[in-house]
Amino acid sequence: MSGPLFHLHRRAFLGALGASVLTSPALFAEQLLRTPPLTEGPFYPDKIPLDTDNDLIVIGKNTTRAVGEITHLTGKVLDINGAPAKNVVVEIWQCDANEVYLHSSDSIPKVKQQDKNFQGFGRCTTTEKGEYRFRTIKPVPYPGRPAPHIHFKVKKGNRELLTSQFMIRGHAGNARDGVFGGVRDVIDRELILVDFKPVKESKIGELQAYFEIVLGLTPDEKDMNLRR
């Protein structure tokens, strides 16, 4: 999701609340909307691959690239006050262009179908500004999951801060997807949708997607706030 769009939706949200609750605008106005958590699904890798870098298109020193529409996925991890979450790890995983996840219960039965050049899983540590970046493929529908999606987790050390998924804004499969349909709140839906746009200078049809992940308070931090 792009920065400006994000703020537009936030304003729409405040508008929907009505003027009466805005008597103390500072309470809301400074906070970003938190990325909603979503199911991990059945296919977080059961065996972490040797190559876990942020380029899912090329495994190790292979010379053949993965099949699919190359996407430069970038973004930031922020807290609800807009401060960067630096030095946290973003993990992504998704099925390959032939609908196979890097998980033995999917990849063993579909061994002939699997794209052996797709890394399927990657990690990126955020910078001082909370930035992350991946090179991956535009996600495709999976049997039983008509909304193409990329799963992600945000971790700090061993602590899992968020598990969710993002989906393609405007994709026809979203309306038929059980996980997307399970997100009842219209604002929450907006917060998991991402635009996939052509990279203008690219001669090979690469795409770019920008997604800001906003972390809510962790259980420990909520506890601290209650005690304050």
Ligand SMILES: O=C(O)c1ccc(O)c(O)c1
């Ligand atoms: O329930 C499932 O089958 C299923 C499959 C793939 C996914 O990515 C997922 O989140 C759920």
